[in-house]
Amino acid sequence: MKAFIIDRYKSTDGLRAAEVPVPELRDNDVLVQIHAAGVNPIDGKIKDGEFKRILPYRLPLILGNDLAGVVVRVGPQVHRFTPGDEVYARPDKDRIGTFAEFIAVSEDDLAAKPQSLTMEQAASLPMVALTAWQALVERANVRPGQKVLIHAGSGGVGTVAIQLAKHLGATVATTTSTANVELVKGLGADVVVDYKKEDFATILHDYDVVLDPLGGETLEKSLRVLRPGGTVIGIAGPPDPDFAQEIGASWFVRLAMTLLSYRIKKQARRRQVTYSFLFMKASGNELRKITTLVDAGTIRPVVDKVFPYESTKDALAYVQTGRTQGKVVVTMR
Structure with missing residues (x-):
C-alpha cells in the first residue's frame, strides 16, 4: 500500500x-x-x-x-x-x-x-475533539457559569474547545489574531482578545480554567488570569511528573519532566492555582459522545x-x- x-x-x-x-x-x-x-x-x-x-x-x-x-x-x-x-x-x-x-x-x-x-x-x-473533551470535561470538569479562557481560538483545538465550553455552559474567552476575530465569535466566544492589539493578562481576570496549546510565555502569563483554585491545562508542555507516571517513563525521563515543569508548577503554587500537562489519549467511547454533539449541530x-x-x-x-x-x-x- x-x-x-x-x-x-x-x-x-x-x-x-x-x-x-x-x-x-x-x-x-x-x-x-x-x-x-x-x-x-x-x-x-x-x-x-x-x-x-x-x-x-x-x-x-x-x-x-x-x-x-x-x-x-x-x-x-x-x-x-x-x-x-x-x-x-x-x-x-x-x-x-x-x-x-x-x-x-x-x-x-x-x-x-x-x-x-x-x-x-x-x-x-478526532485528535482535536478528544483533546478538548479530555481537557474541559475530564480534567477541568467545566460547569455552567464558570469562566474558561482558550488560547489560539482559531486553531484546531481552539475551534472545537470554544464550542464545547459553550455547550458546557461556560463563559468563553479566547485569544486570536485580527483576521480571525469574526471566526471565533461565530463559534461562540463571548470575549475575544486580539493578541496583536491587546495583552490578555491585563484584560482578563478571575478565570476558572485556561486551556493553553501554545506554552512558553503565554503559559506563564495565563497563571495571572486565574482565580485562586483555578487550573491551567497545557498541551504544548512542559510535561510533568504525573504524565511521566501515566506513561510508565524511565527514572531518567521522570526526572527530566520533573525538572522541566518545576518552574511553572512553583509559579502556580505561589498563585494558589494548578498546572497540569495533557497528552490526549485515544478513545472510541469519547468519540461516540462527540459524534452525538456533532450530529446535533452543537460542534461543527x-x-x-x-x-x-x-x-x-x-x-x-x-x-x-x-x-x-x-x-x-x-x-x-
Whole structure:
C-alpha cells in the first residue's frame, strides 16, 4: 500500500512516499481503508524527533494521527464493527500511521463517523475533539457559569474547545489574531482578545480554567488570569511528573519532566492555582459522545484546506507555519 514515512528524525528529506505492506490484524483490530486524514502539529514534532524520548517509535514510521474511512476487515474478537461501516478515529499513540491507504486500529479506539459530516470533515476532528473533551470535561470538569479562557481560538483545538465550553455552559474567552476575530465569535466566544492589539493578562481576570496549546510565555502569563483554585491545562508542555507516571517513563525521563515543569508548577503554587500537562489519549467511547454533539449541530468542524494525498508533504509544511484556521486534511480520493 502507499504511505508517507520518515526514515530518521530531523532528516532533510522529511516525509517520503513509499510502498509498505498492508498491516496485519490483531484479534481486536479493525482494518480501515482511509479516505481522509487530518494533519496536526504533532506530526511535524514527531518528524523532528521532539517526542522520541516519550514516544520511542521504531523507524521507518508512517506518520499521521487522524483518520476517517471504511471498515474493510475485522479481527475475530471485534463485535462493534463490520465491513462497510464508515468510521473515524485517533489511533493509539503507539499505533499511529494515517498517512496511508490502510491502517489497523483497535476496536476500542474507533467510532462510527458522524452521519452529518463528509469524510474530510470527520478526519479533521478526532485528535482535536478528544483533546478538548479530555481537557474541559475530564480534567477541568467545566460547569455552567464558570469562566474558561482558550488560547489560539482559531486553531484546531481552539475551534472545537470554544464550542464545547459553550455547550458546557461556560463563559468563553479566547485569544486570536485580527483576521480571525469574526471566526471565533461565530463559534461562540463571548470575549475575544486580539493578541496583536491587546495583552490578555491585563484584560482578563478571575478565570476558572485556561486551556493553553501554545506554552512558553503565554503559559506563564495565563497563571495571572486565574482565580485562586483555578487550573491551567497545557498541551504544548512542559510535561510533568504525573504524565511521566501515566506513561510508565524511565527514572531518567521522570526526572527530566520533573525538572522541566518545576518552574511553572512553583509559579502556580505561589498563585494558589494548578498546572497540569495533557497528552490526549485515544478513545472510541469519547468519540461516540462527540459524534452525538456533532450530529446535533452543537460542534461543527472547521476545515482550512484539503490537500490531495500526493501533497501530504505540502500539507504538513502548511500546518507547521502555525497560521491555519481550524484543521488541514489530506484526502485519498
